[in-house]
Amino acid sequence: MTVLADAATQIFLSDNVSPKPAAIANPNSGSYSRRDLYEERQTPESGIGAFATALIPLGTRLFCEESIILLPDDAGHVELYAAVKKLGKEEQELFWGLAASTKAGKDVEWIDILRRECDEDISSTFNDLVEAHEHAWSIYETNRFTCKSLDGQSKSLGIFPHSARLNHSCSPNVFHRYNPVINRLTIHALRDINIGEELLTSYIDICHPTVVRRQYLKHWGFRCRCSACDSPDDDEDYRRKRIEDLFVKLGKREIKMVKNERNWPVKEYERSLAIVVKCIKLLEKEGMEETDTLGVVYAAGVKLALQIRDKGENGDRGGDIVDMSEEGVEDAVRWAERVVEIQRKCLGEDSKEFVAAGALLEMARRGRVCRAERS
Numbered sequence: 198m199t200v201l202a203d204a205a206t207q208i209f210l211s212d213n214v215s216p217k218p219a220a221i222a223n224p225n226s227g228s229y230s231r232r233d234l235y236e237e238r239q240t241p242e243s244g245i246g247a248f249a250t251a252l253i254p255l256g257t258r259l260f261c262e263e264s265i266i267l268l269p270d271d272a273g274h275v276e277l278y279a280a281v282k283k284l285g286k287e288e289q290e291l292f293w294g295l296a297a298s299t300k301a302g303k304d305v306e307w308i309d310i311l312r313r314e315c316d317e318d319i320s321s322t323f324n325d326l327v328e329a330h331e332h333a334w335s336i337y338e339t340n341r342f343t344c345k346s347l348d349g350q351s352k353s354l355g356i357f358p359h360s361a362r363l364n365h366s367c368s369p370n371v372f373h374r375y376n377p378v379i380n381r382l383t384i385h386a387l388r389d390i391n392i393g394e395e396l397l398t399s400y401i402d403i404c405h406p407t408v409v410r411r412q413y414l415k416h417w418g419f420r421c422r423c424s425a426c427d428s429p430d431d432d433e434d435y436r437r438k439r440i441e442d443l444f445v446k447l448g449k450r451e452i453k454m455v456k457n458e459r460n461w462p463v464k465e466y467e468r469s470l471a472i473v474v475k476c477i478k479l480l481e482k483e484g485m486e487e488t489d490t491l492g493v494v495y496a497a498g499v500k501l502a503l504q505i506r507d508k509g510e511n512g513d514r515g516g517d518i519v520d521m522s523e524e525g526v527e528d529a530v531r532w533a534e535r536v537v538e539i540q541r542k543c544l545g546e547d548s549k550e551f552v553a554a555g556a557l558l559e560m561a562r563r564g565r566v567c568r569a570e571r572s
């Protein structure tokens with residue numbers, strides 16, 4: 198899953214009010230998958246999938262898995278094959294047992310590299326070796342997850358063989374992300390999941406209309422038949438398109454704001470905040486009440502509200518009323534509380550996102566205290 202739901206995180210607005218993660222709980226949690234709560238089985242059309250065998254409450258951590266292979270995102274066929282060969286017997290079996298759905302790419306330079314690196318007497322087996330490399334690559338492309346470093350600056354791609362059995366839905370019931378604090382991929386239930394339901398994650402950013410999602414999903418070689426894709430409801434598609442547009446708009450405004458930080462008038466922050474409010478409404482209407490995306494948008498709202506407050510306090514308002522309304526302060530606190538709740542459910546208390554959400558909440562509450570002291 199190379200294209201994860203990342204677009205939303207790009208609008209985690211302006212770092213000058215981003216709290217830095219302080220202490221993070223439980224940095225050494227083990228590696229596990231909750232086989233007491235799910236089983237793997239064959240599906241009619243999507244290969245193997247994972248199905249709940251017990252009622253799974255919202256927020257349950259179902260997987261906390263260490264990678265068996267972790268490569269830089271520019272690694273090629275030859276590096277991958279070498280990494281597979283280094284695995285122990287059991288892990289190699291797990292790797293070769295995974296689905297291989299992606300087609301061979303156009304890049305063939307790796308074949309020359311392979312030829313150069315091979316022993317002289319390999320001609321009779323060279324074709325087999327090329328095929329094995331191609332097969333390994335297809336498994337890798339079908340199953341890899343993006344793993345961002347703690348500072349978010351570098352990206353690796355990892356194979357997590359148990360989590361890799363999860364199929365895709367554009368209306369997922371679980372959420373996955375690599376947690377660089379504990380070096381594990383974690384997967385949490387986004388809502389209560391009933392016995393017999395398939396655990397479905399999203400391989401892509403779901404805030405796109407169906408045509409765009411279909412394009413992205415071509416990489417995995419299937420046509421999604423989830424409720425969002427097969428829905429006859431045009432409103433749903435319209436809402437996702439609107440959400441996508443609003444994200445783009447917010448992202449552009451963010452770039453402008455960072456460039457003109459000092460001269461960016463309060464009314465522009467307020468315009469961004471109005472976009473955030475629209476986004477929240479649409480996401481909630483789309484049934485994404487518990488998704489990390491909503492958490493990201495709420496957090497953007499809190500940060501904007503805090504920036505408006507700071508600007509006011511510094512007298513940057515240019516003659517307008519300086520104080521943020523009581524309602525605005527209360528919204529900031531309420532939204533920050535939602536961010537904490539959402540990050541706990543989607544990512545857990547050992548994630549940097551949860552810690553950052555806690556610090557954001559503290560900042561929002563401090564704003565409430567300041568306001569009360571002034572009035």
Ligand SMILES: C[S@@+](CC[C@H](N)C(=O)[O-])C[C@H]1O[C@@H](n2cnc3c(N)ncnc32)[C@H](O)[C@@H]1O
Nearest residue numbers: 243244245296298340361362363364365417419
């Ligand atoms: C990461 S694997 C998921 C596990 C896989 N089903 C297996 O048998 O190991 C991704 C592959 O599963 C299949 N798949 C995942 N979600 C699907 C869906 N919603 N509909 C059809 N096939 C799906 C596709 O072949 C895709 O390339």
